[in-house]
Amino acid sequence: MPSTLRLAALMAGCALATVACSPGEQKAKAPSAATAPAAAPKAAPVQADRSPLAQAVETAGPQTAPPADPTAISPALARVQVLLDRARFSPGSIDGVTGTNLKLAIEAFQQARGLTVDGEVTPDLWKALIEADGGPVLSDYVITEADAAGPYSKLIPKDDYEAMAKLPALSYTTPLEALAERFHMDEALLSALNPGADFGKAGTRIAVAALGPRELPAKVTRIDIDKGIGQVRAFDAQDNLLAVYPATVGSTERPAPSGELAVNTVAPRPTYTYDPSRLTFGKPKGKLTIKAGPNNPVGSTWIDLTKDTYGIHGTPDPKLVNKRASHGCVRLTNWDAEQLGAAVEKGAKVRFLGAEARAG
Structure with a gap:
């Protein structure tokens, strides 16, 4: 698990303890309307000059023939x-x-x-x-000056903690990456829907996934984590299912816990502290702290649990969720972690269910 400083924020402050899978030093509190993610960017009117693939996505149905190549x-x-x-x-x-x-x-x-x-x-x-x-499942979006400007971080291998620790922030590395995550998309699909598009040029019109509201319709009072299949399910106080997310849940080396825990606090934009004296992975020989950002090793959100070293968090690699083992924690895409973090409150039950965690 990826850090040595544990968030234990209680109301107005935070007490620190040594752990292995929490973000670094970070003042945080449970999210409110003021800290919930902003509304999704407004889409421009739909245009008729979309790519053939974009038109095919919008009109697909039960009779649509699958591609000859199953990986296409x-x-x-x-x-x-x-x-x-x-x-x-x-x-x-x-x-x-x-x-x-x-x-x-x-x-x-x-x-x-x-x-x-x-x-x-x-x-x-x-x-x-x-x-x-x-x-419609696609919207048209016009790239803004802010989208083009960033700031964007240098591309660094995900396991090079020493190089990451030198950066002022772990921001997205390209406009394409930032836009793909904003619209919950894989970069390859976003590029294929918009052949030849310059994602770093303001004024460029692109086709993107038409998303629903970012906020859940009620507060989350219980989270079920299915270790056997790699899935997180969120429920409200009336036991209504609010949302379902794919998740990486622990590993063979560091399995996720069993039984019931609770949410301790939520930290948007957590930092990440690596301490080789506590960890069995990574190459750095000294303790270091990686700044906040969506490409931070714990992503854009940390949901701290009431067991030392354990949390639910985002990831810099959304396409690898439930496909590669974690260091003991529960890993979601950044957008799913943000949605869950904005709706869950301190004290919400967290139940670990199912068979042993997936190995990746």
Whole structure:
């Protein structure tokens, strides 16, 4: 687990203790309306001159033929992923390609809607998704001066903690990366939808996923973490399912805990402290602190739990969620961690369920 300083903020301050998977020193408090993520950027009016792939995504349905290459982008799967994301059954990074996270999101949606649970893109799934939300799945967005300006960080290997510690912030490395995360998309899909687009030029019009509201409809009072399949489920006080997220949950070397914990506090923009005396991974020989930012090793949000060293947090690698082991914590995409962090409060129950954590 990636840090040695544990957040234990209680109301107005924070007490520090040594741990292995929490962010570094950070004053934080449970989120309120003032600290919740801002509303999604307003989309420009839809344009008719979209790429063939973008047009295919918007019109895909049950009869859309899958691509001959199963690893190629499927317009139908891209549309399904956007609709699932808007229904708060997160498929993780929207990439238009089949995979475990998409299957888990479909299964959760099917179960919630009383459909046959098989994880497949069936006519019944299409019918339920479109009846629930038949709106366009793409919006047009005009890149702003702020999007183009950044600031952006130098690209550094994810395991080079010493080089990362020298940066003033762990910001996105390119406008493409920043825009892809803002719209919950994989960079490859965003590029494919907008061939030839200059993502670093203000005024460029691009097609992006049309997202739903960022805020959950109620406060989260319970979080279930399924270690067997790699999934986080959020519930309100009436036991209503609010959202489902794919997650990396621990590893064989450092498995996630079992039983019930609780949320201690939430820290937006956490720092990350590496201490080789406490860790079994990494190359640095001395203690160092990595600044905050979405490419920080714990991403853009840290949800501290009431067991030393454990938390729920974001990641600099959204496409690897539930595909690569963590150092004991629960890893979500940055956008899913931000949504959950904005809705959960101190004291919310956190239950670790299922079989041993996935090895990656």
